[in-house]
Amino acid sequence: MHYLYCVSRTQNIHVTVDAIVFGYSKEEGVMVVLIKRKYPPFEGDWAIPGGFVEETESLEHAVERELQEETGIQINYLEQLYTFGQPKRDPRKRIISVAYFGIVKTSEFKRLHADTDAVAAQWFNIKELPKLAFDHQELLDVAIERLRGKIVYQPVGFELLDKKFPFSDFENLYSTLLDRPIDRRNFKKKVMHLGILDKLEEKAKSTGSGRPGNLFQFNESRYKQLVSQGIHFEI
Amino acid sequence: MHYLYCVSRTQNIHVTVDAIVFGYSKEEGVMVVLIKRKYPPFEGDWAIPGGFVEETESLEHAVERELQEETGIQINYLEQLYTFGQPKRDPRKRIISVAYFGIVKTSEFKRLHADTDAVAAQWFNIKELPKLAFDHQELLDVAIERLRGKIVYQPVGFELLDKKFPFSDFENLYSTLLDRPIDRRNFKKKVMHLGILDKLEEKAKSTGSGRPGNLFQFNESRYKQLVSQGIHFEI
DNA sequence: TATATTTGTGTTCTTTTTACACAAATATAT
DNA sequence: ATATATTTGTGTAAAAAGAACACAAATATA
Structure with a gap:
């Protein structure tokens, strides 16, 4: 393959972004936002918000757009976390998911906490999580580890x-x-x-x-x- | 978009993996492997080795396969670096590139150094780099920063x-x-x-x-x- | 006005980090 | 064989950072 970027191959792989968004309040501790799935597979399970990247938008834009659509959240901190791409992570087709790590401030968290239910999104304490769809537990584990790791050397x-x-x-x-x-x-x-x-x-x-x-x-x-x-x- | 993973949309985005591979010797210092592009765009420029992910292989497998094909290198350390996905990073079409960070041992580096030319791959000192194709200078900067950062808290x-x-x-x-x-x-x-x-x-x-x-x-x-x-x- | 709760503050001891110089083992040149 | 250049190996003292620790002041509530 010396022809990198030169071949025109048809690849049937889809790209999504997912966002693990954290909030915090003294009373409730560290919380993460999840959405309830309405359709199979994993119907009724909780999942990390996200969706397909559009062809002309940046990855960051896709994250912010999806978050807005699914949860109404506007985050104030966003960084790329990791890209998950195991072949069978979605039972239907090959999906590469670029996961992001987001944070909202306490005041915003409290405000959102009150009305995210309206859009089928909900905040969960990271110590009391429900069963998650797909490999989302793994994404969440990586995100929590990152959050924990970051605060000890950067004032996230x-x-x-x-x-x-x-x-x-x-x-x-x-x-x-x-x-x-x-x-x-x-x-x-x-x-x-x-x-x-x-x-x-x-x-x-x-x-x-x-x-x-x-x-x-x-x-x-x-x-x-x-x-x-x-x-x-x-x- | 509550329909995450439920819509069946046709996305015209392609996924590649790139590998920034480092080697070291006392005499030459820290080196990175690049390949010379044979076709436009950026014909004749140097680039980071990589290529398209196949539908049924893992990202890691794709990296190792492409490295083997393009440079003959088998790395002994590999970790995911970052995913680059700006819409115009390739002038022809939308490409999401999952970049990896690889290392070969000194003995292997010396051995490869002698014969990688045969496959149009070449080692460069990270302080004396040529002009790179696409946004590959950026990938390299991120990789070098990561390498530098890693050795101070993990014995990479x-x-x-x-x-x-x-x-x-x-x-x-x-x-x-x-x-x-x-x-x-x-x-x-x-x-x-x-x-x-x-x-x-x-x-x-x-x-x-x-x-x-x-x-x-x-x-x-x-x-x-x-x-x-x-x-x-x-x- | 007594009680419970939370904030604010300094010192000592221990551990970690930094600065620093000279002798021993080899290769090479004369 | 002898002198010279190069690299390795090693310890101590001073400075800085980290850990352990307790009591008084300000407020809310009973």
């Missing part, structure tokens, strides 16, 4: 939180995702020392009992500076 | 070296890839402390001037143990 955490948040939300997110307790003082010391969080003057509006704390905000330029220096965030 | 270095190697080869590889000097004593201390290298009794056969050193060997079980404990190799 910010994509999950709102623009302003109390420090405890940030800490809880890490503790939840890493599934282990975190020492509040050491964690704060480290994060503040990196300079990626700015402490605001505002206090959080009291959300229950306890002392109200300051709000914090992600310092994006500082973050970019650190990344350009090749610095990892081993939190 | 071993995939590039022979089974037995003098410590200086290992050190030079890291120094070359990271493009910065490495303190020999501290580096050795760290690596040996991790336990991923076993010191052999054999000495390297003298390869020029200087004191002959011991040979070392990758300790795979120790490595797996560390990985299962979630340990990263920040070398």
